[in-house]
Amino acid sequence: MEKRKLVVIIGPTAVGKTKLSIDLAHRLNAEIISGDSMQIYKGMDIGTAKIKEEEMNGIRHHLLDIKYPDEDYSAAEFQATVRPLIDEIANQGKTPMIVGGTGLYIQSVLYDYQFTETPSDPAFRMKLESELQEKGELAIHQMLERVDPEAARKIHPNNSRRVIRALEIYHCTNKKMSDYIGNQKQELLYHTALIGLTMDREVLYNRINKRVDLMVKQGLVEEVKGLYDKGIRDTQAIQAIGYKELYDYFDGKISFDQAIDSLKQNSRRYAKRQLTWFRNKMDVEWFDMTPPIKYDEMENEIFTYIAGKLQF
Known part of the structure; x- marks a missing residue:
């Protein structure tokens, strides 16, 4: 059977995946599947940089707000949900597009990745x-x-x-x-255009720092305090960067300034780990988004690559 066509856009936090994915989705008649392990949680919007409805610009998004913060989620569950979703979108004559930065989740869908049932004690x-x-x-x-x-x-x-x-x-x-x-076989299950966005490290780190400051202005502290006051602790969701640091502040372990500095540092380290994962684990076509690129030209270049790769 002919493989489904699939567009995947990956890259570190704050590199510009959201805007590019929306612009490309319009040109490719695509629907977007979130490939982020934390944007699945309801009420965790600011800290996860979740796209707002007005920013979607009419593009349908999947796998946002599907779990409560006290529920667990796994790569195996992501795989089991996304593969039928890819078929469903393609059967409607649209292009499925995964966008996100959670490497293991995305890898589990793209490759013949078997989740082995391991015994427990x-x-x-x-x-x-x-x-x-x-x-x-x-x-x-x-x-x-x-x-x-x-x-x-x-x-x-x-x-x-x-x-x-x-x-x-x-x-x-x-x-x-x-x-x-x-030990998993690295055989792609889809006819995939795998796009990676990268950026000069210092520029990216500066963008991350500014994004954290913006999140605080937008109400990040209040968002996290709402979860804290509900008694949600020791869950997978609260391990997310932006939440665990502020929990330490609310617990009186660190000052507010220390919490924000830690949040910025952990976000920068996470971006570095994301890039390392993608470069080591996947066959990615990289595009450098470092300013002062001309965005329209870069978007056109990426679109041309996808169209050629997937024969649109």
Whole structure:
């Protein structure tokens, strides 16, 4: 059977994916599937830089606001949702387009990625959770570094649930979580135009800093405080950058200025990790968005590449 045509736009936070995706979607008669692991959550709009309805400019978006912040979500669930959605959009005569920066989620859809059912050990997990309470997140993360350094590099110490899960997999199978990912076949399931946006690092970091300042002006603190006051804690959603830092501020662990500085620093580090992931894991056609590019010319160049690649 002929492979479906699929456009994918990836890149680090604040590089300009949203505007470009809307402009290209109009030219390609596309619908956009969010490839962001945190924009799925309701009530988490400012901190995740979620597109506003007026910015969509008539383009239909999928996988925004589909979960509550106290619910978990996974790459396996993303894969199971997105693959039928690609078929549905294509069957309507439109072009499916995935836009986002969550590498594992997007990779799980594009490639023949099998999610292996791994055994669990509730007693071992409870032991780790007890140690987490006693010794803290860093101590648990260091345990993972000793048995699976690659997974430890990819999982932030604050994301204790994933750290514990990786340790549990190793405990039960004597195999690393990274082995399950590394052994997957790198065969594209779709006729894919995979566009990567990049930018001079200092320029990108400056954009990230300014974006954080803008988020604060737009009401980020109030947004996070609303979740905090509802008692939502220790969930996957609250591990998101922009939320965990302000939770530390509300808990009295750090000052407000420290929280914002930490938010900016963590956002810059995340952008660096995103670029490293995409360059190492996917066959991407990169386009440099560093100013003073002429945006219209760059958009036209990217459109021409997609049209040629997918034979529109």
